[in-house]
Amino acid sequence: MSHGSTKAVLTAVAGNSLVTIAKFVGFMLSGSSALLAEAVHSLADTANQALLYLGLRRSVRKADDEHHFGYGQERYFWNLVSAVTIFFLGCVYTIMHAIEQLRHDHSPEISLIPFLIIGFAFIVEGYSLIVALVEFKRQYREAGKTFRQYFVETKDPTTLAVLIEDSVAVFGLLVALAGIGLAAYTGSAVFDGIAAIVIGLLMGGLAYFLASMNRKYLLNHSNEEVDEVARKIWQADGQVQHVQRVNSIVLSPEDTLLMAEVELREETIxxxxxxxxxxxxxxxxxxxxxxxxxxxxxxxxxxxxxxxxxxxxxxxxxxxxxx
Structure with a gap:
């Protein structure tokens, strides 16, 4: 289990737990739909990252009689569970609450408290984002790739998930700040409600991205890099006549199953x-x-x-x- 990935996840869990409590308190004091959306968002982030940590812990178990190739895919499973059950539910609940507020034209009681809570959340979630970004940077440099290449090709969903979640969280805070600020300036609940809907849509988009990323590795996704390395090495070997087939399955970021059929040269045999x-x-x-x-x-x-x-x-x- 990657120490860097674990650190990024635990930092995110601790930070989001504090922020979630603060945002719910702010919502109860102000009634702001945008702040409620942010509270639900942070709650979803906290639960998701707890599941990421659970997946990390369970994925390192050794192979046994029931799981001959180990438990590496647990990491992808728990990420998928998190995306589907938490973020989609959070998205639907947040949007429905915001629409209800807009229907009743309920104006939030805006004071200095929501803005202080958003500022506190910026500090905590910003730090968590920096930790995830540093770890992700270390990983893509070790892999000898650019940020963009590793973002698309990484087989480790954990650090990437935290990085994306924290990035969306920081952006969501900007949306909430704009919505609450405009609501306070105009006295209209419309801006607060719109901000909540945008945050809900961000959660839905994040859920779809995470679900898609982890789904492919639960469907026996091949490791193209390993396939290419095997083909090049074996085709260049003087003992090999022809590489008929190379198949691989990603079992975890650190474990790939490779199967092949190789025709040897007669003079070698x-x-x-x-x-x-x-x-x-x-x-x-x-x-x-x-x-x-x-x-x-x-x-x-x-x-x-x-x-x-x-x-x-x-x-x-x-x-x-x-x-």
């Missing part, structure tokens, strides 16, 4: 062999292929849902010694 030995070797290879097909067929007949089977044979000397 049969060098220093007599014609009789070559004939026997070819016969042996055909026998192995027949055995493999037979084993695959036996499983497929009984369990037809088994569409992809990869069997690796071991030679007698590869077998572990029996006690």
């Amino acid at each position: 049969f060098s220093d062999m007599t014609q009789e030995e070559i004939a026997r070797a070819i016969q042996f290879m055909h026998k192995l292929d027949d055995i493999r097909r037979s084993l695959e067929g036996d499983v497929s007949r009984i369990a037809p849902e088994t569409k992809h089977i990869f069997i690796e044979f071991t030679t007698p000397q590869d077998k572990p010694d029996k006690a």
Whole structure:
């Protein structure tokens, strides 16, 4: 588990918890829909980042009899749960409350308190954003990529999620500040309500982005970089005639499953062999292929849902010694 990612998440959880309480207090004192929207936004951020941390913790568990390739995809699952259940609900609730306020033309009681709370939130969420940005910068530099490349290609949703959430949170504060400020200046609830609706739409957009980002890694997304590296290395190897197929699945940001079919050159396999030995070797290879097909067929007949089977044979000397 990345220490930097964990630090970014925990910083965000702590900061958003304080900000959430402050914003709800501000809403109760002022009745501002924009401040309520920001409070719901911060609550959603806090719950989401708590789920990010849960995903980080659960994803590092070792493989077992039920999960042969480990629990790396837990990170993507909890991010997806967070996006769908928290942000969409927060988005819908916030917009509905703002529309209700506009229908009844309820003017918030604007005082200095909402502005102080927004200022406090700027400081806390701004610091959290800086922590996430520093960690994200470290990650894309280690990967040898630009900010834009890593933003699009990263397989670690955690730090990116915190970075995006904090960026949206800071922008949402600017929207709330504008809405409350205009409401105080004009005495109209319209600006406060519009600001709340904009914040709700921001939450919905963020939810869609996070859900889309994590969804692809729960659908056996390939690791294009690993595929390309494997192809280039094997095709350049003098022992290889042809790379027939390379497949990969991203199990976690630190774990990729790679499968391939590689055709070797005959001169590599049969060098220093007599014609009789070559004939026997070819016969042996055909026998192995027949055995493999037979084993695959036996499983497929009984369990037809088994569409992809990869069997690796071991030679007698590869077998572990029996006690």
